[in-house]
Amino acid sequence: MMRAAWTLLLVVAGFALQAVSYFFLAAPLGVPTGPVYSNPRVPFAPAVFILGVMLVFLAAVVYELLPESGGRTHRGTG
Amino acid sequence: MSVQVQRLPYGVGRFQVGFWLFILVLLSVVGWGIYAYSRQLVEGLVVTGLRDIGTMGGAAWGLYIAFDVYFVGVSFAGITMAALIRLLRLEELRPVSRMAELLTIVALVLAAFSVLPDLGQPVRGIVNLLRYARPQSPFFGTFTLVISGYLFASLVYFYLDGRRDAALLARIPSPLQGFYRLWAAGYRDTPAERERHHRAAFWLAIAIVPLLVTAHSTLGFVFGIQSGRPGWFSTLQAPAFVVMAGVSGIGLLLVIAAVFRHVLGERERLHEAIFRWLGGLLALLVLVYLYFTVAELLTTTYTGHETEVRLTLALLTGPYAWLFWVSMGALVLGLVALLLPYVPSVVPVRVPSFRPAFTRAAGLAAAGAGLLLMIHRHGPRLAPAAGAGPEPEWVGWVLAGLAVVFVLSWFPLFARSVVAAGVAGGLLVNVAAVGKRLLIVVPSQTHGTLLPYGPGSYTPTWVEYSVVAGLFALGTLLYTLFVKVFPIMEVAEEQ
Amino acid sequence: MPRYAMVVDLDRCMGCRACMEACKVENNTPTAAFWMYVFRFEEGEYPNTYIWFMPRPCMHCDNPPCAKVCPVGARYKREDGLVATDWDRCIGCRYCEVACPYGVNYFNWKEPVRNYYLDWGERDVRRVTNGQTPPYRNPDLDRPYGEEKRRVAGGGRLKGVVEKCTFCVQRVEEGLQPACVANCPAFALHFGDLEDPQSSVSQVLGRKHSWRLLEELGTEPRVYYVGAHPAHPESRQIEEVKARV
């Protein structure tokens, strides 16, 4: 269950980061009528967006690699 | 697990002389590309054939952007195929799944690398995009979704999909054992793990499909929303980008599959059904693309807007006609080649010729000479230059005709072999894809100015050709090297 | 905030291209960069022909395609209407250039100091110029402008960035007319504040029918033309400048 929760969290967080970055952190959308439209409201907002995209897909890795909450060790002795 | 198993499958870890020679050749081409790029870094983009639109009568975007679009397009096929195989449970296609995924990753790396030389300030390009990128710019999508998101998603998919094989290989003692163990990350191929992987991969595939459509559409939008550029401003731009991406990628996948079928001698696993399936899909996409082309040409010529007509004429009969018709010809020939295996054997597929060998030799020579001549005649002067002598344009066309004959002479083989048809079709549609990318990027700049600047011209220079050649070599190098460290096909159950 | 605009009186324009030269010297633009360009057109057939001239600065659009597509916000619209290029930020992707329907952008294809027509590094020349390239290098261009304090003035600043007409921001902020306007021997160019009914631009626009270039694209240019008509397919360019880097 932990695993599913983490995965879901990552997906949600990823999309949230994307949305927040796109709509609130990056440069505003619209007809550029002033210098405001040329600067991100928060520096490195695009990096945050990319981070969001990555988080979403990272969820799959987490889903696969994270041990089941049952606590079975996944790193066997071979 | 005897001797057979001691060796890693699919030639992994085996390095013969021929392989090293091949690597050496690739490395030297990459080196040459880097040298060319260093000239550009030192001298500026003046060493390219690019120039300003307007009074300089040039194209600001050229080969680099065309190949960027091409590489992004190629990347489409891989991940799509993998996703489709997963979603539609196309078990017989499983062997090409990893080839396709790797193609995506390599192509995306090349795409990123082909944008860099286009930038006047490459270092700023990387930093400032992270710092300032504006969502309103269509580049935002290209940069965040295509280059970063798409690449990351593909890597994730590729990584997860390879865990099983990594786990299998980790059991075999080899210098790469540690690497495989790391990759496998504890995977033991238990049914539960398999199930989990299937579920994860399924959802991943579902997530990737919209991303992929969005990403390719974004690239289409880079051009499609520019109302000031006749030939670009079109609703069809985004869907056409997606379709053309499929055409080039699947075409290349066919070629790669055939190469491995030959090199690895895996006639069993890479069976003809795969080629038939891929060939069929490719033929379908080509048909859709041809339909788009006709629709677009009709729309632009029918409305008769002056600038659109001027541009269309430049494409159909003007300075770009040779490229346009070569591309369209390659597309149609490729389509025919792909369909030939389906012709009932009772219909004799034979092109009248003196002797096939002679025709082929002559045709090959003619095709090469024709291409060189076309580039020579049209390349440096896409606009009429001062004091031009009489143009032996017909010579070029005759040579192009001979090239067609050359392809035709192979038709009997295509009718017999679906693999040969697939390779021929794949190569031809990729020639067409490169041509069409150039035709999308360049003519709208040189012949699509809305103010009467007059026709411009663009001829790539040795630097641009070298950088692009270097990129291709780099891609091949990455692909080849990877094949030597990891099985390019899923390791079969019995192994 | 003023609303700056330019009005080009085509009834007066003689097509002399002095504006192009005034611009080049004021803004130190490198070889083959024409922030201001003057078309010379011929129409009709002998003997019913017509010749006319059309200056083409940057249109400083109110809906600027270039600023919209700029991936990093180097191209932006100022509050007073000037469309500026921050050459400190430009990454040189030339997206603005392909997006602009007017063909007003110029990229620095070469290291600018090596792209000023002649070799100014000569000892004899350096003795009088203190090594400045070009020798007429305008010191005003080095300063930042606007409340946002960004470096947007002048040309030939840096290899690999895009530059274009700034409406001579360095002059406008000093209350001067752009160099092309100030120099026009035919007094065919007007520049001023549209908000001010007394300004020459408002006066001319009030007096004569005006049009703008490629208005149908919705770019909302800030450059108005009075007199003559927009160029059409029959307008053949004559004596075009075929300068390339």
Added chain:
Amino acid sequence: MKLTRRTFLRTSVAASGSLLAGRLLFGDLETLRAAPRGVPGAVEEWVPTACWIGKQDCGMLARRIDGRVVKLVGHPGHPRNRGTLCPKGAAQIMALYDPNRVKTPLIRTNEKGVPGRWRQATWEEALTLVAQKMREVRAKEPSLLVWQKGRSKAKAFYDEAFVKATGATRLHHGAFCSDAGYRAGEYTVGISGVLHPDFRHCRYLLAWGYNLTNAGGNQLCWITWPQQLIQARERGMKVVAVDPRLRGTAHFADEWLPIRPGTDLALALALCHELIALGAVDREYLARYTNAPFLVQEDGFFLRREGKEQVWDLRAGGPRPHDAGDASPALEGTFVADGKRVKPAFQVLKEHLARYTPEWASEVCGVPTEQIRRVARELAENARIGSTVVVDGVRIPYRPVAIMAYHVSQQELGFQAVRAMLLVVMLLGAVGAVGGQRLDVGPWKVHENFEKLEHVEIKDPPYNVWLKDSKFFPINSNNSSIVAKVMQDPQKYGVKQIPEMVIVHMSNPLVAFASTPDLEEAYRKFKFVVVIDPWLSRTADLFADVVLPASTLEKYEGPLAATDQYVDAVALRVPVMEPLFQSRGEIEIYLDLCEKAGVLYGKDGYLDHLNEALKLKEPYRLPVDRKPTVREIFDRWAKSEGIAEGVAYFEKHGVKIKGAVPATKFYGYATDPPFGGVRHRLYGEALLRYRLEMRERGVPEIYWRDYTPLPTWRKPTMEGSPPEYDLYLVSFKRIEHKQSRSSQVPLLAELARQAYVEINPRTARAKGIRDGEQVWVESHNAVTGETRRVRAVARYRESIRPDTVAMPHHFGGVARHPWADGQGPSPNSLFFTGEGYVANTADQSFHVKVRVYK
């Protein structure tokens, strides 16, 4: 730890790398906070001066930062350009710093006639050498020294003082410019100039070969006339272009008469014919202020009593002296006086014009009859004959029609063509009227040539090198190409001694003057050639023994006229900075040269002549025993002119405005006496006298046939070329360039890089020539049969006559300049000179028949 070079390098590279990355990634958002980077403490100055490149010396302000000029802008207070500059002026800043200028005096080390090899010399050495040659030549005969100017920017210093002090033969560029028109103006109405309107009031303008958007026009350069024309247009003036090529006036023309080259005389005659037919004749003006009422005998000479020309007094019914105030002279009719049949000159003109109908002219000129009639009608209507208007409180005749004509005068029939144009405006009474015809700028001033040209005494050989007062060219505009012909064959022209040394002052005869091959031959014959020029001209490269580097804007020069025709003003060129390289101002060069040649001091020395030429008054006259500085001379001149601050006034203000020219000085009608008290010459009696005298002396007809008392049409000589030479070649000017001296200025060369041939697409297609293709242009001399050809790019133009091609004349002038390479030929190498290709006044024709082929 020992720090090896390698590790040091590695660490420093890494350090700077991380520094760079750190700045890029984490530095301030540079765009939000950029540090001001101006030049604190820089000294900024504005130096007023005068433009150097063109003929009208527009006022300029040079912006100077720490002694370095960064921009040249128009002088807002200068009447001629009002704060603006043409492209040449704006681009001049680059010419100033051009590292390809001649930097030191050069002395030739190889043979002449091929590109020069040079030795850099000091001024001392070069000037000593030149002075020594001057002494040698002057010892033989001073006139064997030739002073060849292109444009002289300080006539007093060069044309007058230097030429007089050295006794040199002066050659100038007038015969390649518009001197035929000047001679016609001087001879006909007494004003030195060709034709331009009173723009302030003009309502109808015949722009006759007026290259409005590209070239100057009469007297002034480009900016002044366009500014006045635009104002006139906005006031409603109509413009009719008369030109084989519409490009020049195009945008501002309401109508285009695409006239065949060389037929301007025919059109003017037809217009006169129509005006008389329409009765649009200002009889009062003709009777009072012209020789129209003078009685002409059947032999063509005036009836004279006691040496005085007679008019037919209608009241008295008999001849009376023309200056009898109460006479009512007849303009028409045939009378008998002193037993001879006599007619008033106007009657002769009327009969003379009878054959020159619009139908006839339409054939000759290739202009529709209807158009000619309409233009004549509109001229007549707009002239408002009989009307007056009050200007400055003075009532003056109002005739708001005029002709603008200038370089069009340089054709084989140029002198008579301009005379015929003058007849058009004289019939309308527009000369010197409000809104009417003007010929000079500033006050209405009768030129000495009005009398001189009437009383030329044709002499017997030997003649001087430009054939002054010769039987070949009684009226003579001093044509350097004729000089070139003479130098090749002195016997033929009755010239005994040909000159040995030439000082070429700011000129490039080989390219700028017509008939290059002839000029090359002539320059081969000069034993010693000195060229004063900022650049290495082609003339210098091929033939100079010594090249002296002149400065451009870095010198004092003047005084320069600054009138725009309405405002009287004077200006000075003030150095904008120290002379670049080792260049020097020409005045300084002449002072030193005269000193070394021994003609500076004392009576008849350079300084003495300078006092006269500058009209210096005491106590400002220059002492003739001491070499002054150039600045001092101008200081004395300025003070002598009543400017108390002296030269400092000009260093501060650049131009001295003297005020508006009052109507009573401006309009010929309003001067006291009107028109300076002369009668305009409708009928050129002296021309007839020259004709007869020349015939008598056995001169071939080709020389005397155009000496007719009334302008008379004949086919130009070039029409004798075989029919395969089916096109006319004319040359033209572009606004980007000044003559042949600016094609190397990179900013200008960038705009107009190359020579080309304008050709009508219909003609071109018939010949299989495509736009942008290289073609041969081959000219043919109808007299000698000689052919010449050049290669140039063909350019399609709809606005040129299908039987005419045109080439710009700016290219091929400067040798060895990166921007002058491959510019292509000048049409001047296609034109011919000598018989058939010069006017009867020795003025050069710029028309020739050519064929164009691939």
